[in-house]
Amino acid sequence: MPVAILQIWALLYLFAxxxxxxxxxxxxxxxxxxxxxxxxxxxQKLLYLHLGAEGKGPFIIGFLxxxxxxxxxxWLNIKALYTGTYHKMQQMESINVRWxxxxxxxxxxxxxxxxxxxxxSAKMMIFIFLxxxxxxxxxxxxxxLHRYFYIVKNKDLVKQVYPEFxxxxxxxxxxxxxxxxxx
Numbered sequence: 001m002p003v004a005i006l007q008i009w010a011l012l013y014l015f016a017x018x019x020x021x022x023x024x025x026x027x028x029x030x031x032x033x034x035x036x037x038x039x040x041x042x043x044q045k046l047l048y049l050h051l052g053a054e055g056k057g058p059f060i061i062g063f064l065x066x067x068x069x070x071x072x073x074x075w076l077n078i079k080a081l082y083t084g085t086y087h088k089m090q091q092m093e094s095i096n097v098r099w100x101x102x103x104x105x106x107x108x109x110x111x112x113x114x115x116x117x118x119x120x121s122a123k124m125m126i127f128i129f130l131x132x133x134x135x136x137x138x139x140x141x142x143x144x145l146h147r148y149f150y151i152v153k154n155k156d157l158v159k160q161v162y163p164e165f166x167x168x169x170x171x172x173x174x175x176x177x178x179x180x181x182x183x
Contacts, residue, residue, distance in 0.1 A: 002034045018169045025148035032141025033070065039135040040066040043111055043128050050124050065110040069139045072106075077143035081150075107139075108132040 006027075013024055044062055047053040111132040112125065151158050158165050164172045 003038060006031055006034055016168065018167060018172060021166050022148070022151055025144045025151060029142050029145030029148055032138045032144065035138040036066065036070060036135050036142065039131050039138065042131050043135075046124055046128055046131075051121055062111070065107055066135075069107040069135065070142055073139045074143055074146060077146055081146075107136060 009027055010031075012020055013027065017024070040062060044059055047058050047062070108129065111128050
């Protein structure tokens with residue numbers, strides 16, 4: 001059900017992507033959290049139905065890994081924001097992404113350990129590994145929640161850096177045409 005709601009919400013950005021630019025950050029963050037949760041449930045289903053996991057242990061460990069992945073991704077995002085890492089990336093300077101790799105790798109390794117503990121099926125291990133990789137990507141998308149709240153709190157600052165932020169596409173194009181005519 002949440003995925004269906006996200007699909008309907010996404011239609012808004014097909015029709016007016018620039019006009020609703022600010023809410024897109026909220027959408028993408030929610031999309032990341034919801035899809036990471038869906039992937040967590042898919043992994044749990046594979047563990048219990050196909051690999052024969054029993055009891056609450058695998059679910060609790062998997063849930064803790066899920067929460068840990070989301071918290072770690074968002075903590076790393078905030079750390080990167082306030083230590084200047086994003087600025088260095090925009091300036092094309094070399095940055096150390098070692099901690100980001102550890103966060104994702106930890107989640108994948110945790111899911112693989114669960115798989116080894118509860119089964120010997122190589123095919124299911126590959127599926128769980130691939131779903132875990134997708135979970136890392138969607139967990140990264142959850143950092144857009146922080147970006148949305150930052151934009152809401154610092155609207156004036158965002159407008160100083162990106163004056164066309166939130167304007168419909170027609171107004172953006174008209175502004176660039178007017179500035180070209182003056183030259």
